[in-house]
Amino acid sequence: MTTIKRLDSLDPNFNSSLSSILEFDSSEDKSIEETVNLILKDIKNDGDKALLNYTKKFDRLDINSPDKLEIPKEEWVKALNNVPKKQREALEISVSRIREYHEKQRASTWSYEDSDNNILGQKITPIDKVGLYVPGGKASYPSSVLMNAIPAKIAGVPELIMVSPTPDGHVNSMVLAAAALGNVDRIFAIGGAQAIGALAYGTETVTQVDKIVGPGNAYVAYAKRKVFGTVGIDMIAGPSEILIICDGNTPAEWIAMDLFSQAEHDELAQSIMLCPDLDFINEVEYQINKLLYKMPRFDILKKSLSNRGALIKVRDLYEACDIANMIAPEHLEISTENANELVQFIRHAGAIFIGRFSSESLGDYCAGPNHVLPTSRTARFSSPLGVYDFQKRSSLINISEKGSINLGKTASILATGEGLQAHASSAQYRIDGNIS
Amino acid sequence: MTTIKRLDSLDPNFNSSLSSILEFDSSEDKSIEETVNLILKDIKNDGDKALLNYTKKFDRLDINSPDKLEIPKEEWVKALNNVPKKQREALEISVSRIREYHEKQRASTWSYEDSDNNILGQKITPIDKVGLYVPGGKASYPSSVLMNAIPAKIAGVPELIMVSPTPDGHVNSMVLAAAALGNVDRIFAIGGAQAIGALAYGTETVTQVDKIVGPGNAYVAYAKRKVFGTVGIDMIAGPSEILIICDGNTPAEWIAMDLFSQAEHDELAQSIMLCPDLDFINEVEYQINKLLYKMPRFDILKKSLSNRGALIKVRDLYEACDIANMIAPEHLEISTENANELVQFIRHAGAIFIGRFSSESLGDYCAGPNHVLPTSRTARFSSPLGVYDFQKRSSLINISEKGSINLGKTASILATGEGLQAHASSAQYRIDGNIS
Numbered sequence: 095m096t097t098i099k100r101l102d103s104l105d106p107n108f109n110s111s112l113s114s115i116l117e118f119d120s121s122e123d124k125s126i127e128e129t130v131n132l133i134l135k136d137i138k139n140d141g142d143k144a145l146l147n148y149t150k151k152f153d154r155l156d157i158n159s160p161d162k163l164e165i166p167k168e169e170w171v172k173a174l175n176n177v178p179k180k181q182r183e184a185l186e187i188s189v190s191r192i193r194e195y196h197e198k199q200r201a202s203t204w205s206y207e208d209s210d211n212n213i214l215g216q217k218i219t220p221i222d223k224v225g226l227y228v229p230g231g232k233a234s235y236p237s238s239v240l241m242n243a244i245p246a247k248i249a250g251v252p253e254l255i256m257v258s259p260t261p262d263g264h265v266n267s268m269v270l271a272a273a274a275l276g277n278v279d280r281i282f283a284i285g286g287a288q289a290i291g292a293l294a295y296g297t298e299t300v301t302q303v304d305k306i307v308g309p310g311n312a313y314v315a316y317a318k319r320k321v322f323g324t325v326g327i328d329m330i331a332g333p334s335e336i337l338i339i340c341d342g343n344t345p346a347e348w349i350a351m352d353l354f355s356q357a358e359h360d361e362l363a364q365s366i367m368l369c370p371d372l373d374f375i376n377e378v379e380y381q382i383n384k385l386l387y388k389m390p391r392f393d394i395l396k397k398s399l400s401n402r403g404a405l406i407k408v409r410d411l412y413e414a415c416d417i418a419n420m421i422a423p424e425h426l427e428i429s430t431e432n433a434n435e436l437v438q439f440i441r442h443a444g445a446i447f448i449g450r451f452s453s454e455s456l457g458d459y460c461a462g463p464n465h466v467l468p469t470s471r472t473a474r475f476s477s478p479l480g481v482y483d484f485q486k487r488s489s490l491i492n493i494s495e496k497g498s499i500n501l502g503k504t505a506s507i508l509a510t511g512e513g514l515q516a517h518a519s520s521a522q523y524r525i526d527g528n529i530s
Numbered sequence: 531m532t533t534i535k536r537l538d539s540l541d542p543n544f545n546s547s548l549s550s551i552l553e554f555d556s557s558e559d560k561s562i563e564e565t566v567n568l569i570l571k572d573i574k575n576d577g578d579k580a581l582l583n584y585t586k587k588f589d590r591l592d593i594n595s596p597d598k599l600e601i602p603k604e605e606w607v608k609a610l611n612n613v614p615k616k617q618r619e620a621l622e623i624s625v626s627r628i629r630e631y632h633e634k635q636r637a638s639t640w641s642y643e644d645s646d647n648n649i650l651g652q653k654i655t656p657i658d659k660v661g662l663y664v665p666g667g668k669a670s671y672p673s674s675v676l677m678n679a680i681p682a683k684i685a686g687v688p689e690l691i692m693v694s695p696t697p698d699g700h701v702n703s704m705v706l707a708a709a710a711l712g713n714v715d716r717i718f719a720i721g722g723a724q725a726i727g728a729l730a731y732g733t734e735t736v737t738q739v740d741k742i743v744g745p746g747n748a749y750v751a752y753a754k755r756k757v758f759g760t761v762g763i764d765m766i767a768g769p770s771e772i773l774i775i776c777d778g779n780t781p782a783e784w785i786a787m788d789l790f791s792q793a794e795h796d797e798l799a800q801s802i803m804l805c806p807d808l809d810f811i812n813e814v815e816y817q818i819n820k821l822l823y824k825m826p827r828f829d830i831l832k833k834s835l836s837n838r839g840a841l842i843k844v845r846d847l848y849e850a851c852d853i854a855n856m857i858a859p860e861h862l863e864i865s866t867e868n869a870n871e872l873v874q875f876i877r878h879a880g881a882i883f884i885g886r887f888s889s890e891s892l893g894d895y896c897a898g899p900n901h902v903l904p905t906s907r908t909a910r911f912s913s914p915l916g917v918y919d920f921q922k923r924s925s926l927i928n929i930s931e932k933g934s935i936n937l938g939k940t941a942s943i944l945a946t947g948e949g950l951q952a953h954a955s956s957a958q959y960r961i962d963g964n965i966s
Contacts, residue, residue, distance in 0.1 A: 180943055181947055184939075185944070195650055198640065208630075216634075216635070216899075217873070217876075219878070236947070305911040323906075323908070326910075345963055348959050348963065351955050355952040358951070389952060390949075391950075391952070395952070433928075434928065440653075440924070441655050442658075443924045444925065445926075446925065446927065447928075448649075448926065451929045451933065451960050452928055452929040453938075455956045455957045456929055456937045456938065456957060458941065460941055460944070462650045462927075463650060463652075464925065472759070473922070473924070474657065474762075475740045475761065475922060476762060477923035478925050480923070486911060486912055488880065488881060488882050488913075488914075489880065489903075489914050490884065491888050492885055492888055493883075493885065493887045495887050498888070501896050502889075503620075504624060504895060505892050505894065507617055508617070509894070511620075512671050513827075514794060514795075515825060515827065516793070516825060516827070516891075517791045517895075519787050520784070520787040520791040520890070523781070523784050524889055527781055527784065
């Protein structure tokens with residue numbers, strides 16, 4: 095049986111075999127594009143009226159008054175109070191650790207003065223209004239609410255508007271509880287492209303925001319891509335991935351379960367191990383086959399492991415680091431002796447889990463760092479979600495009279511060279527003029 | 531005559547009048563989309579062959595060997611050596627000031643240890659390969675090369691690949707000189723959507739990059755939007771804008787020329803002044819009409835000022851700040867007494883020029899901060915180009931044995947709540963297991 099593929103870096107076809115495992119069809123469906131374009135147009139033109147129509151159509155909610163789309167704060171507080179004690183404590187530990195980590199990401203305004211008494215700097219401000227999309231149904235995770243809301247609030251975002259569909263009126267009370275803990279400001283029971291449209295363009299009831307974050311299905315993803323520019327967006331997330339570099343001395347069932355913890359997300363999720371020890375690879379495969387049948391999400395696991403998983407024999411741990419950089423994984427576990435020494439060779443990864451005790455699941459919930467991470471090799475150019483995604487910068491340029499003379503000469507020469515005479519004259523006026 | 535519109539914030543229709551001035555048609559042309567989609571597909575499938583074909587078609591360059599698309603470094607060094615002394619000095623002052631400012635933006639890796647000896651942090655790495663698009667023809671500016679190349683190199687980008695079309699073989703030697711000063715690594719004489727495709731997908735000759743930055747025409751902008759995800763991109767720039775808040779005590783011809791310095795860029799550029807002093811507004815209008823006819827770029831100025839410019843009478847300077855926040859301008863000049871005090875009221879602007887001597891043109895060339903700034907109200911959620919655009923972050927999570935027990939409990943409870951059993955088991959294994 096082949097629950098999971100086996101590759102060897104010495105195989106002459108290794109690169110193409112690996113590429114074919116990494117690939118997935120990310121092309122956007124034409125029919126999704128057309129549907130979303132129509133929904134966005136309707137929301138832009140008809141506001142609440144269109145929003146109610148689409149919510150009736152897709153979520154089967156027959157609401158006649160748009161203000162009923164909002165879930166009042168009393169309901170979230172009630173949801174939070176009803177969370178069982180053990181879970182409530184776990185949520186609060188998680189909140190406090192996520193907060194501690196993200197507070198270190200907060201940027202501050204800075205400036206300096208040069209020898210002509212010009213003051214130059216950068217002012218940091220929060221985004222005014224942020225929309226947070228939270229999927230409904232099976233992919234609705236309270237931990238995701240916390241991972242998005244906490245950095246936004248640390249950045250100082252005054253208005254954080256959450257949207258989440260409630261198909262057939264089904265509300266996820268843990269998600270509401272997490273929203274209350276995360277200090278979300280308002281929640282609307284809307285979803286899909288219509289919710290993205292409402293946030294991007296505003297309706298009579300839903301506040302227009304400046305940026306939209308949070309994961310969603312293909313309709314939501316395309317709608318976000320489409321409204322980008324009108325508002326800011328976070329990343330467009332692909333399937334989740336884990337890459338484990340192991341020296342062969344971690345218990346094989348730990349590694350098997352770590353591979354599962356990614357593969358159980360969905361059928362496109364990707365779990366790969368790199369190891370120089372063939373005996374250990376065999377042992378991990380054995381554990382996979384043994385443990386698989388006990389897992390509640392067996393069907394998903396089976397599909398994602400067999401379609402997109404791999405156990406890869408490498409020459410050594412340095413080659414493993416090279417392959418990791420090529421893959422640029424969302425999650426990288428370095429499950430080796432002296433794992434810290436290998437970190438220096440890693441250039442591209444969303445999150446690096448260092449050492450045998452650092453299982454990815456700890457990072458997903460409560461280690462502190464964000465679990466919203468770049469997928470599909472985008473760690474080559476992007477970063478985990480953070481406070482920096484909710485702050486922005488303005489350059490500060492305060493030129494002294496003396497500075498305007500010195501800099502004016504330089505600017506005037508360069509502007510003239512570029513054929514921009516008004517730029518040159520504007521600089522020249524300050525050199526010639528005297529208003530004191 | 532109406533060279534520039536006049537508005538008054540007390541006018542009952544003020545908001546809609548202002549909105550109509552701010553609006554511009556940003557919709558993408560269907561025919562541009564189709565052309566670009568075809569070009570990208572061809573480049574992806576046929577690499578150099580398609581690249582040569584399109585370069586022949588659009589730039590009329592009949593090159594038979596793809597390696598001739600590269601402009602060898604000797605040519606840039608020659609171009610730099612041929613720059614007249616005065617301009618060379620101006621370029622070097624500019625380089626040194628841009629460098630001084632941007633070095634303060636460089637982020638560093640950090641970490642901290644918690645009470646369970648878990649180490650958490652964030653590792654900073656540069657992007658490996660960056661593509662820099664530089665337009666050909668009239669919008670080809672050496673200053674833009676510096677503003678993009680310098681932060682990339684300060685971030686530590688090892689491979690910075692510049693592309694710039696050379697229609698009919700015309701090479702802009704100042705652009706080559708700036709590339710030499712900015713430590714660009716390679717230059718290819720290619721442009722348009724075909725250059726974006728070559729950078730995003732790689733060809734036999736052109737290196738595949740991880741991120742593409744730099745301005746371009748509508749074809750380039752759409753191509754960048756299209757390849758976003760495969761590679762990172764900077765922003766999609768709209769028309770340039772200046773907003774000036776003036777108390778009425780700056781020489782009117784300075785303000786007029788500052789408005790020109792934006793309006794001369796292109797016909798869609800936007801120049802707006804906010805002022806509480808009606809006499810001064812009249813004086814600025816008089817200076818505009820007087821100075822306009824002397825300007826070499828008269829035709830462009832006339833169109834942009836009359837279509838998109840405005841002199842706006844406001845109640846006071848505080849109202850001016852409120853309007854500025856609504857407009858979220860690319861460039862904001864605060865040309866008032868005690869301008870620094872007004873800065874605290876500004877939440878959204880790409881760059882803030884503080885005081886009467888701080889003309890925008892100084893910032894465009896040599897003050898130090900970047901001149902690549904968010905346009906079209908995107909300063910509500912985005913920032914000037916900076917070193918941070920060429921660095922990325924990886925979370926560091928190093929959990930101790932003790933930490934894995936404590937965090938494991940929390941993670942296990944939350945994962946079970948979310949129905950993710952493999953996540954819970956993966957955490958639980960570390961609690962139960964003992965490998966020492």
